[in-house]
Amino acid sequence: xxxxxxxxxxxxxxxxxxxxxxxxxxxxxxxxxxxxxxxxxxxxxxxxxxxxxxxxxxxxxxxxxxxxxxxxxxxxxxxxxxxxxxxxxxxxxxxxxxxxxxxxxxxxxxxxxxxxxxxxxxxxxxxxxxxxxxxxxxxxxxxxxxxxxxxxxxxxxxxxxxxxxxxxxxxxxxxxxxxxxxxxxxxxxxxxxxxxxxxxxxxxxxxxxxxxxxxxxxxxxxxxxxxxxxxxxxxxxxxxxxxxxxxxxxxxxxxxxxxxxxxxxxxxxxxxxxxxxxxxxxxxxxxxxxxxx
Amino acid sequence: xxxxxxxxxxxxxxxxxxxxxxxxxxxxxxxxxxxxxxxxxxxxxxxxxxxxxxxxxxxxxxxxxxxxxxxxxxxxxxxxxxxxxxxxxxxxxxxxxxxxxxxxxxxxxxxxxxxxxxxxxxxxxxxxxxxxxxxxxxxxxxxxxxxxxxxxxxxxxxxxxxxxxxxxxxxxxxxxxxxxxxxxxxxxxxxxxxxxxxxxxxxxxxxxxxxxxxxxxxxxxxxxxxxxxxxxxxxxxxxxxxxxxxxxxxxxxxxxxxxxxxxxxxxxxxxxxxxxxxxxxxxxxxxxxxxxx
Numbered sequence: 265x266x267x268x269x270x271x272x273x274x275x276x277x278x279x280x281x282x283x284x285x286x287x288x289x290x291x292x293x294x295x296x297x298x299x300x301x302x303x304x305x306x307x308x309x310x311x312x313x314x315x316x317x318x319x320x321x322x323x324x325x326x327x328x329x330x331x332x333x334x335x336x337x338x339x340x341x342x343x344x345x346x347x348x349x350x351x352x353x354x355x356x357x358x359x360x361x362x363x364x365x366x367x368x369x370x371x372x373x374x375x376x377x378x379x380x381x382x383x384x385x386x387x388x389x390x391x392x393x394x395x396x397x398x399x400x401x402x403x404x405x406x407x408x409x410x411x412x413x414x415x416x417x418x419x420x421x422x423x424x425x426x427x428x429x430x431x432x433x434x435x436x437x438x439x440x441x442x443x444x445x446x447x448x449x450x451x452x453x454x455x456x457x458x459x460x461x462x463x464x465x466x467x468x469x470x471x472x473x474x475x476x477x478x479x480x481x482x483x484x485x486x487x488x489x490x491x492x493x494x495x496x497x498x499x500x501x502x503x504x505x506x507x508x509x510x511x512x513x514x515x516x517x518x519x520x521x522x523x524x525x526x527x528x529x530x531x532x533x534x535x536x537x538x539x540x541x542x543x544x545x546x547x548x549x550x551x552x553x554x555x556x557x
Numbered sequence: 558x559x560x561x562x563x564x565x566x567x568x569x570x571x572x573x574x575x576x577x578x579x580x581x582x583x584x585x586x587x588x589x590x591x592x593x594x595x596x597x598x599x600x601x602x603x604x605x606x607x608x609x610x611x612x613x614x615x616x617x618x619x620x621x622x623x624x625x626x627x628x629x630x631x632x633x634x635x636x637x638x639x640x641x642x643x644x645x646x647x648x649x650x651x652x653x654x655x656x657x658x659x660x661x662x663x664x665x666x667x668x669x670x671x672x673x674x675x676x677x678x679x680x681x682x683x684x685x686x687x688x689x690x691x692x693x694x695x696x697x698x699x700x701x702x703x704x705x706x707x708x709x710x711x712x713x714x715x716x717x718x719x720x721x722x723x724x725x726x727x728x729x730x731x732x733x734x735x736x737x738x739x740x741x742x743x744x745x746x747x748x749x750x751x752x753x754x755x756x757x758x759x760x761x762x763x764x765x766x767x768x769x770x771x772x773x774x775x776x777x778x779x780x781x782x783x784x785x786x787x788x789x790x791x792x793x794x795x796x797x798x799x800x801x802x803x804x805x806x807x808x809x810x811x812x813x814x815x816x817x818x819x820x821x822x823x824x825x826x827x828x829x830x831x832x833x834x835x836x837x838x839x840x841x842x843x844x845x846x847x848x849x850x
Contacts, residue, residue: 296589307600431786482782489775489794493724493801497794501787508786 271424272405274467275391275451276417276460278353281345285395288343289437292364295339307500308370308430315340315439316350316362327361327442334361346439353417354391354441355456361442367401368436371429373503374404374513375543377422389443389454390420400432402470407512409470412438416465419451425514425544429507475509483519487526495532498523499539514544564717565698567760568684568744569710569753571646574638578688581636582730585657588632600793601663601723608633608732609643609655618656620735626650632657639688639732646710647684647734648749654735660694661729664722666796667697667806668836670715682736682747683713693725695763700805702763705731709758712744718807718837722800768802776812780819788825791816792832807837 295313314321318328320335333356340347343364350362377390394401394412403410404427405420412418420426430436443454452461483502490498502520506513517540524533588606607614611621613628626649633640636657643655670683687694687705696703697720698713705711713719723729736747745754776795783791795813799806810833817826 486782489779493797494794497790497797501782501790501794504786504790 271408272403272410272421272426273419273463274416274465275419275463276353276455277462277465278349278393278415278417278460280395280415284345288345289395289435291342292339292437293366293435295342309366309368310370310372311364311366311368313339313364314361315343315346315364316359318361325363329444330360333357333359339364349439350441352456353460354443354454358443358445358454359441360444361440363440364437365440366435366437367428367430369430369433371500371503372427373500373543374425374427374506374516376425387445388422389445389449389451390422391441391443391454392418392420393439393441395437395439396435398430398432398434398436400434401428401430401436402507403428404506404513406514409472409507411468411470413468416467417460417462418467425512427503427506427513429504431507470507472506472508472510475505475511479505479509480519484522484526487523490523490527490532491529492532495535499536517544564701565696565703565714565719566712566756567709567758568712568756569646569748570755570758571642571686571708571710571753573688573708577638581638582688582728584635585632585730586659586728588635602659602661603663603665604657604659604661606632606657607654608636608639608657609652611654620654622737623653626652627654642732643734645749646753647736647747651736651738651747652734653737654733656733657730658733659728659730660721660723662723662726664793664796665720666793666836667718667720667799667809669718680738681715682738682742682744683715684734684736684747685711685713686732686734688730688732689728691723691725691727691729693727694721694723694729695800696721697799697806699807702765702800704761704763706761709760710753711760718805720796720799720806722797724800763800765799765801765803768798768804772798772802773812777815777819780816783816783820783825784822785825788828792829810837 292313312325314323314325314337316334316336317324318326318330318334320337322337322339324337336347340362346364350356350359392403392412393416394414397414399411401411403412403420406424406426410418445453451463452458455461483505486498486501499516499520502516503513505511506516517536521533521536521540524536527533585606605618607616607618607630609627609629610617611619611623611627613630615630615632617630629640633655639657643649643652685696685705686709687707690707692704694704696705696713699717699719703711738746744756745751748754776798779791779794792809792813795809796806798804799809810829814826814829814833817829820826
């Protein structure tokens, strides 16, 4: 039995119209990727199209605190079904951003979000709905690995260490809708039509293999080969482990720092600690650490 | 003393006009990346803009055998200095393709090119000129690692195992101009003005650390951790080794296949052998192997 917690969980469900959805998915797949801010902590093909945002500019992918609701961009016009869903499923007056995202043969390593912004973390409410079924694509949240099914509306606890991966080269588009509240709120407030609110649904939690101390030792022993050149390869290798083995995502950084200590390289160890603190600890607005520098 | 060989070598030199070049570099940096064919053997930021190609279409990045010369695309108009260099330095009548390329915190792993096309390999002549100095960006060719300096025109022996890397997150734009000949030719034929032909110039060859059997053993011992999920991480980790240690690029695949054998996983071993054969062995036109499948 799934116990609902403050962590990521299903808040709603949409029966997707496959024919209308297919049109939008194809239209969005045809949009060339916008050149984003250089991101040293992602790998593979990562696409992020703003449907609604603070400026209304299609190329603006930055989340910002705004008064009122976000404005549709030119990409929203290409995806009329998704634009309609944002209007009819959600309370569009409080939508702060809506993005169509894709991740192919790619991973976003464990991290926390929103820790740079002004509000308390619990004033942000991010939802995520997978649009294409992909059995090789997963999300992780603290110590849980999830396979999201199309149409499920998930609350993502961005303040907890989380990660996303697609082990395959097949597409996995998703709709990410962000809300922000002033003061107290209940989850059902994000919906225009409360029939979409379905906090009772059970998620598909991935059953993982046991994580052994022998496995942990082997990972830390990568300290025998770690250096500045393969720092990122090893960080990414370690970041994938929790998807298959039953261990919290954040422990990735423990093995990683221990491996650098084993290499007896103080510069590398300091760099690894810096990455750990940047990804799952506190960080200042705009601060960027280049792992591969 | 550098011994000229049939492998990659300097064929010419241009004194670059820094002010005019800067304009073009900024204009090309502002062009959003075209969504390219999915490439499972690259990592990081890899940009490829067609200045001249077989179709004249800016979004067409495919090399094809063509009669006569390539046609300028819309990108050539944005880079008037580079377009002028293609006209005045090279014999533009026999230019088959000209591309502005960038590689940032990225690597193209050891591979051979052109083995799919119709002509004998020695009928293709690819030149490469780095436009920005970047002390962390290297090329490798068989058993040599090169730091190319701005303005040097290199012949790239694409039929030999070669690789490119930029260990930094700084830009490293380059101009790649392809020629193809019918029958015998001499290298100076690519130049419109023979004063650019400078086969006497000495390259900057990177002095690497000795590669030891202990280091080799440690790499092969990665078989203790290799699996389907980290297959690509480990391939990339191994592919970087030859840039720092004195060992031929192609040996990467020996360690890699040995590591998979050590893991005693026949499926993984077959996959590694397939990647090796695809990258540095023979392959059929259009055949694609997905390393991360």
